[in-house]
Amino acid sequence: MFKDCHISGSVLVAAINLAAAKATQSSVTAMSPYPPLNVRIVTPRLELHGATDDLLERLAPLVHAGKANDDPPPYDDPFWAYEPDPDLRVNKWLQGIWRGRGTVTPDRWRLHFVVMVDGEPVGMQDLIGDEFETFGTVETFSWLSSDVRSRGIGTEIRSAILHLAFEGLNAAEACSEAGLTNAGSNGVSERLGYERNGTAWATCDGKPDLGQRWRLLRSTWEANRRDDILMHGIEECRSAFGIARSDS
Numbered sequence: 518m519f520k521d522c523h524i525s526g527s528v529l530v531a532a533i534n535l536a537a538a539k540a541t542q543s544s545v546t547a548m549s550p551y552p553p554l555n556v557r558i559v560t561p562r563l564e565l566h567g568a569t570d571d572l573l574e575r576l577a578p579l580v581h582a583g584k585a586n587d588d589p590p591p592y593d594d595p596f597w598a599y600e601p602d603p604d605l606r607v608n609k610w611l612q613g614i615w616r617g618r619g620t621v622t623p624d625r626w627r628l629h630f631v632v633m634v635d636g637e638p639v640g641m642q643d644l645i646g647d648e649f650e651t652f653g654t655v656e657t658f659s660w661l662s663s664d665v666r667s668r669g670i671g672t673e674i675r676s677a678i679l680h681l682a683f684e685g686l687n688a689a690e691a692c693s694e695a696g697l698t699n700a701g702s703n704g705v706s707e708r709l710g711y712e713r714n715g716t717a718w719a720t721c722d723g724k725p726d727l728g729q730r731w732r733l734l735r736s737t738w739e740a741n742r743r744d745d746i747l748m749h750g751i752e753e754c755r756s757a758f759g760i761a762r763s764d765s
C-alpha cells in the first residue's frame with residue numbers, strides 16, 4: 518500500500534515532530550501583533566505569559582470565586598480586589614489590565630503576566646515602571662490563587678519577574694511593599710535578598726495600613742542571579758516601546 522512512498526523513516530519522524538511542535542506552539546503561544554502579549558518568562562517550575570485575553574478568560578473563574586483576594590489582603594493597588602459583587606469584580610479586574618495594556622510608554626508602564634503552572638493559570642505577576650527612564654526603578658505586584666499559596670510559587674514568580682526587570686530591561690533597583698502582617702509578600706522579599714527600606718502608610722480596603730517597604734539593588738540581584746530562567750519576546754517589546762534603559 519505504501520510502495521510509492523519514498524519518505525525515509527527519519528524524514529517522516531522529523532516531519533511529525535515539526536508538525537507536533539507547531540501545533541503545541543500555536544496552542545500555547547499564538548503570536549499577537551501587540552509585543553507585550555508575546556513576552557514569556559520560563560523557569561524550571563513555571564511560566565509567566567503576557568496576559569492575553571484567552572489567558573485572562575481562563576483565570577477569571579478564580580477572580581470570580583474570590584481566590585485572588587483571600588486573606589492576606591493586598592493593598593488597594595488592585596482596586597478591583599475588594600469589590601464584593603463577583604461579576605463586577607471580574608469586570609473591574611479586566612478593565613484595570615486593559616487600561617495598563619493601552620498606556621505603555623518608555624517612562625511609565627505596567628506589564629501584566631499570567632502565572633502558568635503545569636499549563637494552568639493560577640495567578641498574576643505585574644511589573645510596573647514609574648518614571649523608569651529617570652530612576653530605573655521597578656515595582657512588582659502579584660497574587661496567587663489561595664489554593665496554591667505557601668508552596669514557593671510566590672518566590673519563583675518574583676524571581677522570574679526580577680530576571681525580566683534586571684536582565685531584560687536593565688533596571689537599577691526593584692521595590693516592593695506589603696502590609697506588615699502580609700507574611701507571604703514580605704517573606705518573598707526577604708528570601709530574595711531585598712533590604713528593608715522603612716515603612717509607609719497605604720490603604721487596604723480603604724482603611725489605613727502600615728506597610729513594609731523593600732528594595733533590591735541591582736548589585737544584590739547580580740550576586741545571586743539565576744542561569745535557569747529564559748525570556749522570550751522581550752527584544753520585540755523593547756524595540757516597540759523603548760522601555761529598556763541603556764547602560765549609564
Ligand SMILES: CC(C)(COP(=O)(O)OP(=O)(O)OC[C@H]1O[C@@H](n2cnc3c(N)ncnc32)[C@H](O)[C@@H]1OP(=O)(O)O)[C@@H](O)C(=O)NCCC(=O)NCCS
Pocket residue numbers: 585587588589590591592658659660661662665666667668669670671672673694695696699700701702703704705708
Ligand atoms: C504574596 C504571595 C504572592 C506569595 O506567594 P506564596 O507562594 O504564598 O509565597 P512562598 O510560598 O514563595 O513563600 C515565601 C516566603 O514567605 C513565607 N510565607 C508564605 N506564606 C506565609 C504565611 N501565610 N505565613 C508565614 N510565612 C509565610 C514562606 O515560608 C516563605 O519563606 P521561606 O522562603 O523563608 O520559607 C501570595 O501569598 C498571595 O497571593 N497573597 C495574596 C495577595 C498579596 O498579598 N499580594 C501582595 C501584594 S501587597
